[in-house]
Amino acid sequence: MNVYDGMRIASMLRGRGMTETDDVAAADLIVLNTCSVREKATNKVFSELGRIQKRKRPDALFGIVGCVARESGADAFRRIPELNFVLGPQSYHKLPEILDNPDSKLLNIDLSGLEKFDELNYSNLKPQTSNLSYIPIQEGCDHFCTYCIVPHTRGRELSRPFDDVMRDVHAAADTGAIEICFLGQNVNGYKFSLDNLIRETAKIDSIERIRFTSSYPTEMTDDLIALFGTEPKLLPFLNMPIQSGSPDVLTRMNRPYSLELYIDIVNKLLAARPDIQISSDFIVGFPGETDEDFEMTCDIARRIKYINSYSFKYSPRPHTPAAQFPNQIPENIKKVRLKILDEILTENNRAFNESCIGREMECLIEGPDKTGKHLLARTPYMQQVIIAANNLPPLQKIRITSANKCSLRGEIINLKS
Ligand code: 5AD
Numbered sequence: 001m002n003v004y005d006g007m008r009i010a011s012m013l014r015g016r017g018m019t020e021t022d023d024v025a026a027a028d029l030i031v032l033n034t035c036s037v038r039e040k041a042t043n044k045v046f047s048e049l050g051r052i053q054k055r056k057r058p059d060a061l062f063g064i065v066g067c068v069a070r071e072s073g074a075d076a077f078r079r080i081p082e083l084n085f086v087l088g089p090q091s092y093h094k095l096p097e098i099l100d101n102p103d104s105k106l107l108n109i110d111l112s113g114l115e116k117f118d119e120l121n122y123s124n125l126k127p128q129t130s131n132l133s134y135i136p137i138q139e140g141c142d143h144f145c146t147y148c149i150v151p152h153t154r155g156r157e158l159s160r161p162f163d164d165v166m167r168d169v170h171a172a173a174d175t176g177a178i179e180i181c182f183l184g185q186n187v188n189g190y191k192f193s194l195d196n197l198i199r200e201t202a203k204i205d206s207i208e209r210i211r212f213t214s215s216y217p218t219e220m221t222d223d224l225i226a227l228f229g230t231e232p233k234l235l236p237f238l239n240m241p242i243q244s245g246s247p248d249v250l251t252r253m254n255r256p257y258s259l260e261l262y263i264d265i266v267n268k269l270l271a272a273r274p275d276i277q278i279s280s281d282f283i284v285g286f287p288g289e290t291d292e293d294f295e296m297t298c299d300i301a302r303r304i305k306y307i308n309s310y311s312f313k314y315s316p317r318p319h320t321p322a323a324q325f326p327n328q329i330p331e332n333i334k335k336v337r338l339k340i341l342d343e344i345l346t347e348n349n350r351a352f353n354e355s356c357i358g359r360e361m362e363c364l365i366e367g368p369d370k371t372g373k374h375l376l377a378r379t380p381y382m383q384q385v386i387i388a389a390n391n392l393p394p395l396q397k398i399r400i401t402s403a404n405k406c407s408l409r410g411e412i413i414n415l416k417s
């Protein structure tokens with residue numbers, strides 16, 4: 001969602017005639033888009049702001065947007081008085097106000113609901129020309145996992161009206177999108193039927209691939225699961241975080257599903273679409289996590305053979321109950337557990353990537369690599385493929401020729417216009 005927010009901010013400013021630069025010293029406006037899900041990222045924000053302040057032009061405007069802005073509020077101005085704006089994750093559409101009033105201080109950390117989507121709908125933005133378009137459909141979260149700051153920073157769960165989303169989908173298709181990825185912190189909790197949204201989107205000829213992220217396990221309805229078997233445009237890849245393989249830890253995380261239920265959902269998905277692959281997020285070192293609890297997480301990671309997963313050390317966050325839980329796990333144990341889990345996840349990736357050698361896959365071309373000699377593409381499972389070519393149509397049949405734990409190499413089979 002944060003990457004998406006960054007893209008929208010860039011697009012909004014492009015609409016005002018601005019262009020992007022990597023050079024802080026040359027910029028007229030510097031926007032630091034921030035995330036506060038884990039502490040490490042939060043800590044980096046203020047040191048980075050200090051660095052920017054030293055390097056930026058004296059008359060350049062600078063500030064923070066996103067979750068750290070919401071958490072810090074006016075305190076950010078006390079810490080760095082030169083800041084021009086502090087805008088929360090639901091207020092960044094107000095950014096142009098600072099361009100119109102450069103001598104003011106702009107502070108807005110309201111959870112203004114869906115207002116930003118109204119202001120920043122596709123037709124109001126400079127069109128994206130990418131093959132892949134991210135479309136937000138809901139924001140915030142009502143699950144209140146005990147470790148998570150999202151319900152505080154992004155607020156209660158809200159779903160965008162179906163027609164507004166479809167208007168954005170059509171606008172994305174009109175500007176060349178081939179793949180649509182629906183976004184939300186709890187995307188399958190979308191109130192106006194995610195399966196209908198996918199069906200409607202699939203009717204658009206030029207849209208060839210559809211996916212969504214990130215899903216809460218118990219909100220996978222039977223209708224949505226069945227769609228993986230009946231809608232060929234829905235990619236056979238799903239991010240459905242389990243977080244932990246220990247029933248006790250899941251209870252303390254306030255994620256009230258049993259392992260049996262989770263595995264049952266995975267089995268239903270496999271029955272609907274036998275080649276589906278699942279990705280997860282994991283937290284290690286949650287307060288009170290024993291060696292046995294952690295071993296259960298490793299077991300489930302091996303058993304489900306998750307690919308393309310994310311693993312994090314538990315990070316105590318303000319406003320969250322788990323930060324006050326007893327038996328916080330020492331950093332050195334978290335580090336060891338993360339390393340062990342990462343080895344399992346890497347091995348899963350390597351095994352799956354190697355199993356793809358010789359397969360033909362339709363891949364979405366993302367663009368050239370840094371050398372300009374290769375193109376980077378994504379398989380239906382979001383693996384990166386490197387192809388020795390410099391110009392191809394957006395969707396391309398590729399034969400996978402080699403693989404390692406991070407990526408695949410492939411060759412062109414035929415051209416699809
Ligand atoms: N500590 C560590 N990881 C966290 N996540 C969310 N909150 C925390 C936290 N306090 C992870 C979860 C979530 C992902 C987006 O970030 O795994 O799925």
Ligand code: SF4
Pocket residue numbers: 141142143144145148149150151185186216
């Ligand atoms: Fe946070 Fe995800 Fe839990 Fe919602 S479901 S509270 S976003 S971890």
